[in-house]
Amino acid sequence: GDSVTQMEGPVTLSEEAFLTINCTYTATGYPSLFWYVQYPGEGLQLLLKATKADDKGSNKGFEATYRKETTSFHLEKGSVQVSDSAVYFCALSDRPGGSYIPTFGRGTSLIVHP
């Protein structure tokens, strides 16, 4: 079945550091890929998405590129801020032969220090 694997957290960085959170997936079809973010006390919010190979999703300075050859969708940001501290979830949605229901990873906690 479909699955998403994320790097273990927490990831602890200083402000303005470069961020990478790794995500790899397995899917039966040709999935759409997503990153969700959960700020403290809030629900999961869609951060960015990509629907086909080599697409780059971007939002709020975050980027992720859909790499079909490596089945990856790593999240990056060039310069993190304290306000980026949150839990980040990688997810996929794979309809053909499967379901639209997103499959999530376990989440990666990011802590950014001033």
Place this chain on the structure above:
Amino acid sequence: EPEVTQTPSHQVTQMGQEVILRCVPISNHLYFYWYRQILGQKVEFLVSFYNNEISEKSEIFDDQFSVERPDGSNFTLKIRSTKLEDSAMYFCASSESPGGSGYTFGSGTRLTVV
């Protein structure tokens, strides 16, 4: 901005008791979902609900679980006889259409079974 509201934010219950977790989805959304996350593990899909019936459910969603939309605004998850392993964060979500990009999540209910 419209949001999904979940109550309570934290519930403690004794093993064997029934609990009802409540959610108010966004008013013009048609698809409703429950997910759960056991501490340190993946966000797992439980059930989706559309047109007043369950449209998909996972293996986790056994006879101990039920969902209801009793009054056209609330969407509830009932656990009939709670077990210790039901302790988790439960997330409600809603969407206008199926798929991962249009979901709005609530901030979750933390259920602790003692």
